[in-house]
Amino acid sequence: MRIVLDLQGCQSVSRLRGIGRYSFALAKAIIRNAGEHEIWIVLNDLFPETIDLIRAAFEEVIPVERIATFSLPSFSLYQGARDWRTRAAEIIREYAIAELEPDLVHISSLFEGYVDVSVSSVKAYDKVTLTAVTLYDLIPFLNPEKYLTDLGFKKHYFGKIEALKRVDVVLTISAYCGEEAVRELGIPTERITNISSAVAESFACSTISEEDILSLWARFGISRPFVMTTGTVEPRKNLEGLIVAYSKLPSELRKKYQLLLVCQATEANRIKLFDLAVKHGLASDDLVLAGYVSDKDLIGLYTACHLFVFPSLHEGFGLPALEAMACGSAVIASGATSIPEVIGRDDALFNPLDLQQMADMIERALSDGDYRQSLKDHAAVQVRKFSWDATGKRALQAFEKEYEARFVESARLKRTAEARYQSLIETLTALELPVTEADFATGADAIAANQRAGRRKQILVDVSVLCENGARSGIQRVTRAIVRQLLSAPPANWEVRPVRLDRSVMLYCYANHFLHTLGMGDRSIDGDDEWVDSQQGDIFLGLDLVADCVPHAEGWFAAQRRRGVNIYFVVYDLLPVRYPNWFPEVIATDFPPWLTTIGTIADGLICISRTVADDLMTWLDTSSVERARELKISYFRLGADIESSQPSTGMPDNANIILAAMRERPTFLIVGTVEPCRGHAQAFGAFEQLWARGVDVNLVIVGKAGWGVGELPDRLREHPEDGQRFFWLQGISDEFLEKVYEASKCLLAPSHGKGFGLPLIEAAQKGLPILARDLSVFREVAGQSAYYFSGDADGDLAAAVEVWLSLQKKGSVPASTRLEWITWKQSAEQISKVMLQDAWYRRWQSK
Structure with a gap:
């Protein structure tokens, strides 16, 4: 199967929360266990700042050409289903993914989009491809008076609920969550698979020194051994109930142990929680509130706490309890919803609404050493029942089962590229919503950017200086020789297109007129220099030296990287940065920002000798270049058969x-x-x-x-x-x-x-x-x-x-x-090998 993972859940604000972490870990697990399945990742180009980070996180486990972006028309937030651009974006997203010809699409986070530019839909355009969704919980659906007070968001949310009912495979993070989907939404049981959850590898038992414990205490205002919980300040997390239950403990226990809430409370909520503690007789230092806590410190707190209490009223899974158990904590928890699946022990559960029962269990865990030790021993056994690999395998099994059941039908209904495009236009035309010419234009641009079928991948070779003045400097001799070789013998299944920078707008266009002067390449290409139309998997090769303008065109290059174009530049030497006095002021001034820019935006830099490559590595170590992904460095040798470089006579x-x-x-x-x-x-x-x-x-x-x-x-x-x-x-x-x-x-x-x-x-x-x-x-x-x-x-x-x-x-x-020595043909082959066969010499990572 070709499985496409829509990872917008790792791009939106959810990337900072549990959904983002779950989406990331599940995707990694699916990729690790995919076997012969072909896994793709798709990302939304309206979240440009996240794309490089996600590519960096996945490029070691999936070929980078399988991490694609889809282009969408920009749209205004809070508009909902009555806005043409919003609806068009949903349809165009499905079309863009259909162009990858997947067998199944998995959406990591369906319910987002009203307050950000996340876009998801189910069978709004593509009625054929199997769709899977991860369902985390139905808490807003079951508590609309608390979570759906905004009418616009309520309509958005219930629209997603209807989309969920059309999903072919619903992956739930707990058995209870699946039962809710059946009971509350009427989704057939056979469509639902509980894939459970797990913790990150970093959450594990470790030894913590007395010095580290005291350091943690100092950072978070802790002054004695402590009982701990984590959760946001909202009713279902039941933090107020825990404070009241804690107040019911004997005074000698409260004097011995503090209560730590890791809750990132607002100032208003801090006042509310401390007022509640005072009202129920807690001393001023009995309650400690922590704001943002890094994973490293959270692991330390889990490890150092005397007891972890999880009092929640409703959870899709209950990950904090499992994280605490993974770190060796003694854990007691609410017996509500999915939490018993995590805890796996009846005598470690309490009724979260019975505050006296909660207090009694906390007292037992703090006073009965044998009971507390048994909780720790049980945690070590229970946590091994959960792993991301097991979760990923369950997801794949659910995909396979549905695919096998629907294979014949899906294959029969698959559309050709032409039919997909025609259906897209018909679907957009059928939207009975107010629309402007500007809406159509931005939609058309997005559609063009997403079309893939039937297109050959391109190597876009920069000849900006050469085609403008035919310069015979050393660099232009190299440019002319290499581009001629690439045009005469392009790599298999690739189309070589010379391109030039239009300095008036800092955008690249095809150098078609120059191509025709060479008398090479595709003779059917029009003579006009039209704008470059790039796609996922294309290559840009900065062969000519355009040091004065590349920094000003950084926006164009950033857009190409987001689209999935691989960007490489040739570096001829570093002399202008090492010896600026050897060069005219304009070169000495332009060269350093050019080098910094290409070090930032390129996927790789290809030098004309190993010496230059080593010099480049040394320069990078002292430069201001910052990047999320490694920068690949390589080199090639120049050719020397002058007759192949279109010699002058x-x-x-x-x-x-x-x-x-x-x-x-x-x-x-x-x-x-x-x-x-x-x-x-x-x-x-x-x-x-x-x-x-x-x-x-x-x-x-x-x-x-x-x-x-x-x-x-x-x-x-x-x-x-x-x-x-x-x-x-x-x-x-x-x-x-x-x-x-x-x-x-x-x-x-x-x-x-x-x-x-x-x-x-x-x-x-x-x-x-x-x-x-x-x-x-x-x-x-x-x-x-x-x-x-x-x-x-x-x-x-x-x-x-x-x-x-x-x-x-x-x-x-x-x-x-x-x-x-080698020929220019061999020189061009060396460049192609670097770019197409990953033949890199060294890799550099910013510190």
Whole structure:
């Protein structure tokens, strides 16, 4: 079966209460015990702040592509069934889930939605798919004068009651709850399964030191051994009854034990409870009220208390009693509703309305050591009867039973994608409610976002800079080469679509015009750059560097993550954050927020070398990046077959003269834009020293003048050796660069920092030896296939060149032909393997 778990109960305000904890634990248990069943989780995108947290909580137990979101039209609260958007949201939710083609849908919390944006319904649109619901209790239904005083909420609640009657499988958290559903609502017994409940693993017996006990006492205002209960301040919890019963204890027992109520009381309720205690003769320190208590402290209080009393009048299950028993507490409790199922011992139960009987049992538990010890011994046995795995298995068995009974009928009634869509439109059209064009528009957007059937998954490759100006910088050469490879050989069952950022609105659109200029990809795609239409499971690959704008587009990326799009960025290096003085102010200013943004919004970062990946991990440890989920880090190698990157062509008129001059003497070649980080100034100074000493060598620089090199460009252009033993070639084609490589004797790589070092690879392809600065990334790329130098003085490099020339004469320079390199096709395959096969190098988690 394909089982879809609607976990809005873990998204709404209920996530902070018992329903949220139950929903979470049951889902985990179902997944653990699913066997061959395929489990999906669906979440409501109107709760954006919860989606990452839930994905983080489940991604270790379920493939992340099976944690989907559904998009809904925004709607106003408190509107109820007479509001078009509210009704449309119910129908669109069912349609979105039907697009997953489930066999059964389980709703963790049916009764929410009036005061928040939770949306649930049963067979409002999809009459075929089996629906299951967890029923926690019917307390509001049985006590409307207390819980249903708001007429709007009352109508909402009773609408959910009617929906509950249409449910195929009702999972109750106690046998008593199921009996109530049969008795009060007339739901057939065969539709109901008691799956019970359990406690979290953290609630367990442990040893607590005297020091820890005293610390707990100090934090909560406790001054002596105590009797304890937990519960909200409302009539059914019977906290007032417990206070009165406690007042009936002999005075010597009250002097020995305090009464602690963990109840998060409002100020008005605190006054009411203390006034009641005084009225019945309790001393000022006999009663202690605790507000919010963390799970850690609650476990400590359960463990340290002398007795736990649970006086409730009505419970769906009675989890606090079981939690206390799990922590080794002696527990006595009310004999009402479902609570006896939890306690499992008649002589530990009292009539919650008979306050004297309650007092007598408390007195016995405090005075009779053997009885109290027997309660503790019983708790250790009783608590083992409850486990989340058993609860999850019962739920699955109920699903399987109903599915087997209805399989033939369900299969016969299944709709095609086209039929589902047509039925959706008909159902929405049939809503006889006031509606506006804006309502239709927001509904249409949600429907489009939820359509899945028949769509191929997309890899959205960012080419924003490349498609705007065709830049030939190193990054754009990589972008062009990788996108061409992905387009020519897309991963199986994936569609590759170049995309670009529209800077006017900070939203991404398909770069269709650019795609057609490449002459690749699907020729049927329209030439207009329409807005990106993404779906659950798509991939965004930030291949181009758009550092100035990505932080401003964070809202778009956040929306994609909520939708279930996996977001990855390529990181070329970290030099602008490590050495900002090497870069123009705009880059030094834009790069750090870009890096912080992608560290926050991305699922993974893919670096162009292991060295960059390690640098990135180090930077993250000192950064301000905060995230709920791990950040995956990996790397790939750049390709080096220049013919696959759509190389430029063309030769200058003086090409033959330059190439002939290069062949007259040993030529050292530097490839890269003239910038501070590339080491050109040191290199030129070194060669000036060599020429002054009569060393007959050439220096060739291939690369345009960049930023921050001061007077160096003038110095290069005006040098006496220009056109003799020095050549500065700016803006040359890839075709001419190939010839320059072939005419050179040595590639010189003097960069102070690099992300990869592609010229080393290109040189090795020509058999050109390499003289490189001793950088870890160059060691990673070239290994033993290069000769390395260190030192920042001109003389350091001049000396290294002379040593290299000496070794070259002896035939002893390291042979670059041993350097391993890959093609751009292989490079693209490496990126695909990282993204599609989870081939990650390291993972980082914010502290």
